[in-house]
Amino acid sequence: MSTRTATDAASGLPYGLLAVLWLVGWTLRVPILTAPPLATDIARTFGLGEAGVGALTMLPVVAVAFGAIPAAWIITKFGLRAAIVGGLLLSIAASVSRGQVPSAALLFAISVVMGLGIAICQTALPSATRAWTPSHIALASTVYLNGMMVGELSAAGLTRPIVLPLAGSDWQLALVLWAIPLLAVVGAVLFARPSSHDESSAQETPSPSASIPRLGDLRVWQYGILLGSSVVAFFVVNAYSGSVLQARGEQAALSGLLFAYNSMPLVASLCLLATPNLIGKRTPVAISSIASVVGLAGFLFFDGWASWISALIVGYAATVETILLVSLPPSIARGTAVTRLSAGMTLIGFSLAFVIPVFGGWIADLAGTVELALYPALGFMVLALFSLGQQAKYPAYE
Structure with a gap:
């Protein structure tokens, strides 16, 4: 199966790859933004106060910041597709696990793990736009960032009125239901077929250490x-x-x-x-x-x-x-x-x-x-x- 169709070739726009990038962008915000609508339920389950509820949203954000450096190493070591798929699977598994852990301490720890998975994907996407859509870098960038914006609205707007009732008001099951479309995105990334030239351009530097940020710059x-x-x-x-x-x-x-x-x-x-x-x-x-x-x-x-x-x-x-x-x-x-x-x-x-x-x-x-x-x-x-x-x-x- 290929995401590059005859229409893509005729028009010059890689519609299939743009769609995959949009879906990955959408996926990166859903796990983080499902926490605020479910905050009262989570707080009741784990006995959290206001500070604890706030930490549920902020800890993944902090993990995205500090996970950027190991994410850069992982991307160069294993390649773009493997890094994105691995990051997505890690964030999805950690998101679902938030409803299965027995204590607040483990809840916070697994939220950090979720943020690390998101950091890998978020750091990989800029490189993916150049490697997978080299003739439409600016457009691809705005496409995946539009996916992020829609992901924020989807998680914040759909969790409580739609997903939670489907889960029978069980917030743990609601997290599981959200994992279904997220896993479908993983499948889309696996089936995406950038050209061989595009794939190789993502890994032109052999040493993973070359991807570590130069903080003296x-x-x-x-x-x-x-x-x-x-x-x-x-x-x-x-x-x-x-x-x-x-x-x-x-x-x-x-x-x-x-x-x-x-x-x-x-x-x-x-x-x-x-x-x-x-x-x-x-x-x-x-x-x-x-x-x-x-x-x-x-x-x-x-x-x-x-x-x-x-x-x-x-x-x-x-x-x-x-x-x-x-x-x-x-x-x-x-x-x-x-x-x-x-x-x-x-x-x-x-x-x-x-x-x-x-x-x-x-x-x-x-x-x-x-x-x-x-x-x-x-x-x-x-x-x-x-x-x-x-x-x-x-x-x-x-």
Whole structure:
């Protein structure tokens, strides 16, 4: 069976491979985002408090950050297809196992394992876009990132109203049901047939150590800080909007705002699907970075409709910036350098995305003022603007 059809060859677009990349992107967000809708059930089963519930979502994110370096080694050692299949199977098995472990400690441990599986796939995808779709790198990047956005909405929006009733209100069984379509994606990756030239380009460097990020490289920090800024912008509004609106007496607007806000990634990814030529250019990154800063400042300093609209600006602009930056490695690097740059950016960006909001929450708790939780994020985002660089197009990375 081959995912390259006669239609693909005639049109020049590898539709089958683009579909596989989209499905893998979708799969990477479903295991993480099934936890929040099931949080009350999981907390009741394991006796978790608020901090424990938050850790269920954040631990896989931290694992994605710190798993980027071993993921880069694994990808170069075993190849793209094996790494993606292995990472998917690991994340799926760990996701299902969350409902089978006997203690909270094991629940957290298996959540970290799940994050490591996701890290392998997430680090491999930029290289896969260059190796499997070499003539459509920018389009393939936006396609798999669109899959991630749809995965977020699928897990957050379908788990409680559809999957949990199908499981008879058993959250452990709900995790098993989610594994069925995820396993189908593994099959799609196994049946995908990139050309032999594309496959070999993924492994042109024989030494796995060549894929380890160079953390002394200023460009890795430049792009990693920008990525961290975009992820921080999106996460901090999601994390603290409920407390901010409650403090303002606007809690009635919370559900509507969160739905609209978490729809912005899908809108942004669809817009970039129509304009993949923006990838690799500095100006769109700069515009989205500045818009995120303005939006977060508006959410912080305004109230009512002005604040809510500002939040939506953050959701849209931060997603655009994230997609442009995650798509950057395959557009400016080749071979193992793609994996090396992607892994370094992921390590730096996602680590900052965890530390800065937590630091803001700590300050807010000390001062007793919830708005202070947003100040470290806003300050960091302003400082990150100095990492944009001067060139109109980001130069090639070796």
